[in-house]
Amino acid sequence: MDSLIKEFRAAYADQLGNDLAKTLTPDVPNNAAQLMSVWESGNSQSVKDDLKFLFVRDKSARLNMSSEEAVGWQEIYYSYWKALGEILAAEGLRKSRVKVRDHPNQWLIVSLVSPSEPLSTSKSPWSINKLTCRILTQTSWTSVYEAWKELTSQIIRGYTNHEFENWTIPCLYVAGKYMRLYAMRADAERGSNGDEMVTNFQDDFDPETEKHKSLEDCARQLNRIFNLCLSDRAPLSESRKWGIYYAINLLFKTYFKLNSAALSKNVLRVLSAGRGDMPDFESFPKSQQVTFKYYEGVLAFLEENYEEAERHLTLAWLLCHKGATRNMELILTYLIPCHLLTTHTLPSAKLLAPFPRLQALFLKLATAIKKGDLRGFHQALQEGEDEFVKRRIYLTLERGRDIALRNLLRKVFIAGGFIEGAEGGAQVRRTRIPVAEFAAAIRMSGGQDIDTDEVECLLANMIYKNLMKGYIAHERGFVVLSKNGAFPGTGV
Amino acid sequence: MASTSTPKPDEKSSTPADSKPEQSQNTKTAGALEEDDEFEDFPVEDWPAEETEAANQQGNTASGGTAADHLWEESWDDDDTSDDFSAQLREELKKVDAAKRR
Numbered sequence: 001m002d003s004l005i006k007e008f009r010a011a012y013a014d015q016l017g018n019d020l021a022k023t024l025t026p027d028v029p030n031n032a033a034q035l036m037s038v039w040e041s042g043n044s045q046s047v048k049d050d051l052k053f054l055f056v057r058d059k060s061a062r063l064n065m066s067s068e069e070a071v072g073w074q075e076i077y078y079s080y081w082k083a084l085g086e087i088l089a090a091e092g093l094r095k096s097r098v099k100v101r102d103h104p105n106q107w108l109i110v111s112l113v114s115p116s117e118p119l120s121t122s123k124s125p126w127s128i129n130k131l132t133c134r135i136l137t138q139t140s141w142t143s144v145y146e147a148w149k150e151l152t153s154q155i156i157r158g159y160t161n162h163e164f165e166n167w168t169i170p171c172l173y174v175a176g177k178y179m180r181l182y183a184m185r186a187d188a189e190r191g192s193n194g195d196e197m198v199t200n201f202q203d204d205f206d207p208e209t210e211k212h213k214s215l216e217d218c219a220r221q222l223n224r225i226f227n228l229c230l231s232d233r234a235p236l237s238e239s240r241k242w243g244i245y246y247a248i249n250l251l252f253k254t255y256f257k258l259n260s261a262a263l264s265k266n267v268l269r270v271l272s273a274g275r276g277d278m279p280d281f282e283s284f285p286k287s288q289q290v291t292f293k294y295y296e297g298v299l300a301f302l303e304e305n306y307e308e309a310e311r312h313l314t315l316a317w318l319l320c321h322k323g324a325t326r327n328m329e330l331i332l333t334y335l336i337p338c339h340l341l342t343t344h345t346l347p348s349a350k351l352l353a354p355f356p357r358l359q360a361l362f363l364k365l366a367t368a369i370k371k372g373d374l375r376g377f378h379q380a381l382q383e384g385e386d387e388f389v390k391r392r393i394y395l396t397l398e399r400g401r402d403i404a405l406r407n408l409l410r411k412v413f414i415a416g417g418f419i420e421g422a423e424g425g426a427q428v429r430r431t432r433i434p435v436a437e438f439a440a441a442i443r444m445s446g447g448q449d450i451d452t453d454e455v456e457c458l459l460a461n462m463i464y465k466n467l468m469k470g471y472i473a474h475e476r477g478f479v480v481l482s483k484n485g486a487f488p489g490t491g492v
Numbered sequence: 493m494a495s496t497s498t499p500k501p502d503e504k505s506s507t508p509a510d511s512k513p514e515q516s517q518n519t520k521t522a523g524a525l526e527e528d529d530e531f532e533d534f535p536v537e538d539w540p541a542e543e544t545e546a547a548n549q550q551g552n553t554a555s556g557g558t559a560a561d562h563l564w565e566e567s568w569d570d571d572d573t574s575d576d577f578s579a580q581l582r583e584e585l586k587k588v589d590a591a592k593r594r
Binding site: 236 | 506529530532533534536537538539543544546547548562563564565566567568569573577578580581582584585588591592
């Protein structure tokens with residue numbers, strides 16, 4: 001604990017927010033030994049005393065902080081120490097110290113064992129042990145989550161009650177980030193072992209809310225952080241508003257996981273209402289800008305505002321770190337369907353080259369669209385259906401069929417060749433095309449029969465959507481295409 | 493509030509060089525749980541303009557043509573009508589034509 005506080009003091013003296021946050025980061029995979037030594041530095045009482053001494057009485061190392069603030073930090077580090085204990089136990093690094101007696105959920109054990117089967121009867125000790133162990137593992141990440149939530153509350157209190165300054169906000173980031181991870185682990189853990197345990201003890205059991213119980217609670221806590229940042233009225237240079245995008249990004253991730261993207265829209269509304277007195281978006285770190293723009297873009301995408309979505313996603317794409325392949329892949333997953341609808345463009349082989357996953361997702365579809373291959377398009381859409389639906393791009397991609405059809409009709413037009421221009425002028429493309437030709441092309445490309453009425457209907461739709469210019473002379477069975485720009489934007 | 497550090501937390505921005513390996517570690521620890529379509533945390537908080545994708549594209553441009561333009565291409569085939577599909581189409585259209593003349 002001493003060494004931890006030493007780090008705290010160094011970071012505090014130089015006002016290095018990220019270093020400070022590091023002292024509260026339970027990065028077990030990279031730092032297990034150090035975290036263990038912090039945890040083992042004492043028991044509940046001695047750690048409490050140590051911290052009191054270090055923060056309040058130790059005048060020699062008194063930092064330039066009010067006693068009010070010192071109390072705040074003291075409480076934070078005590079909560080952190082307690083949370084560490086839970087984390088190390090859940091990670092399986094603290095086996096020796098796990099005692100049933102210490103466990104907050106010990107009543108579970110009692111109630112499981114005692115009502116039906118008194119300890120003294122038929123149950124062998126082995127089966128009781130097994131039961132106990134199960135309960136311990138079952139609830140361990142939930143305990144971690146609860147302990148970490150307590151720490152988060154302490155940190156929030158630091159800002160509301162203990163005069164913490166805004167350069168310390170990376171501590172809030174760490175708190176929020178890990179809280180969300182632990183909430184998800186707790187939910188996953190409850191999902192994987194023994195739902196029946198839970199059902200046994202709750203009358204009003206609802207499996208859906210139960211599944212995301214911790215994460216939903218987490219969303220509420222993150223909202224507190226969001227409001228803590230948003231509501232700060234201090235001048236910008238010392239405002240917690242600098243934490244706003246980090247908080248929002250955590251909220252977005254959480255809401256998406258909870259499948260309530262609509263709640264993200266609320267956040268955006270609140271944000272745009274207060275945008276006037278917010279720091280410039282460009283002055284936030286790029287990691288926050290890119291993440292925010294990605295989610296803002298996806299939200300617009302889900303509402304079918306494709307042009308807006310394209311704007312946000314393009315910005316995210318351009319600002320993204322060039323080495324962050326996975327994130328670029330995610331941005332493109334939505335940007336590609338946007339492009340297809342807004343500008344009718346497709347990703348080039350060069351764009352897709354570094355992303356095999358995107359190639360698998362889009363290449364077949366893109367080829368079919370380009371060729372005007374209706375059957376190929378249908379197949380590609382069907383093959384990718386599960387993945388497309390999961391990524392919520394199926395309906396958007398389906399609209400690519402129009403583009404495929406447009407390309408097919410365009411081919412018919414081009415295959416029609418040229419005829420003599422009026423009054424011996426230059427040759428012009430043939431613009432009077434029999435519906436039967438279009439029908440033949442669609443039949444061939446689609447691989448199934450289609451009657452003329454249906455073809456005319458498709459053609460009428462193309463004209464309506466401004467993908468083709470002209471009119472249908474129904475009685476005479478002709479389509480008369482515009483002489484200049486029969487297929488807008490495609491050079492003919 | 494001392495003015496030595498602005499609240500913009502960019503003290504780490506000078507370490508982006510070794511970003512790759514760290515990232516893969518992140519995905520391993522958190523990845524087990526996270527749904528695969530979740531936007532990942534960046535290993536560094538901020539990076540200079542030279543390390544953005546935009547700069548990356550321009551870098552390519554310098555060495556060969558206008559790269560940014562090549563990333564998106566028109567959705568229609570150029571007028572190269574020699575592929576199988578077009579040939580087949582022409583055959584079909586000829587049949588239509590023949591049927592009409594009969």
